Amino acid sequence: MPTTKDRLIDTGVKRGPERAFLVAVEASEHDSVWSAEDSLDELGALARTAGAEVVGTMLQRLPHPDVNTYVGKGRAQELSDTEKQLNCDLVIFDDELTPTQQRNLEKLLNARVVDRTALILDIFAQHAHSREGHLQVELAQLEYRLPRLSGQDVEFTRQAGGSRGAASGVGGAIGVRGPGETMLEIDRRRIRSRISELKSEIEDVRKQRAIHRRQRAAQAIPVVAVVGYTNAGKSTLFNALTEAGVLAENKLFATLDPVTRHIVLPNHQEVLLTDTVGFIQKLPTRLIAAFRATLEEVIEADILLEVVDISHENAIEQSETVQEVLEELE
Ligand SMILES: Nc1nc2c(ncn2[C@@H]2O[C@H](COP(=O)(O)OP(=O)(O)O)[C@@H](O)[C@H]2O)c(=O)[nH]1
């Protein structure tokens, strides 16, 4: 049975990207500015950012997602056949699955079952560099997995980390890698105690950040936070204004850790400019809560500078989503 440790050893076997099949429900009872098609396209971009290759999609219109299998029973059976034919490694669902939906789908499908939240967490895990980033990702991953943990899940986690799922290299398979990874095989009690440990460590980070903010406030230099949808061009603008050289790339959530630089505007006004994590639709509240320490840099800023990629066909939906997340943060 391969363990987490085994994954760290490069076997030198060259495998292609993991093959992903995407599934979405257009829920007529749920009002969102996003169409299911656009949301599904975005899920594809997330999947590719995580290193997967998208081999097919399925979209079903329903009043609301099925409580047992997310898509309807018939479509779920169809999905099982298609997924086997296409030799998929994982099936990714465009909403957060309930633990029940997840369990039922795992029984039905051959491939690993990953939902939007797990995929976003996976990308966060790949892009976290600071201690603060790691703590917050680990907290979010453990809180996500706790209600989903059963004897079966533990078995599934081991398999996913083994030969079939480890295709994308860097320490494990999409949806089950990251700082929380080694925690999966231990029991709920220890996970709960790790969660409270993480919360108290993150609280220390928050206090530290609050002290820094007070120091900055004392200097009376206004703080400008660059906000916007993920991949809108925030870091590119930040670099152009500060020459800071933070990572800007065509990936979702390339930036996770906030960076602040002092700049002087042409009118000699000094400002502190902060670049930070971008937003995305369907961001679970729990994830926002886990990233409170990072996001407080945004809430506490004097000015929010929103970057919108007007060349994106969903520029309006993206901007509305940014407003919604900001409102949720207040
Ligand atoms: N064509 C064009 N591409 C841009 C512009 N600004 C950013 N990009 C590209 O958009 C992608 C995302 O940029 P990034 O700054 O990392 O976005 P962030 O996630 O909002 O920080 C990168 O590939 C950038 O090169 C722009 O003004 N024009």
Ligand SMILES: [Mg+2]
């Ligand atoms: Mg960025």
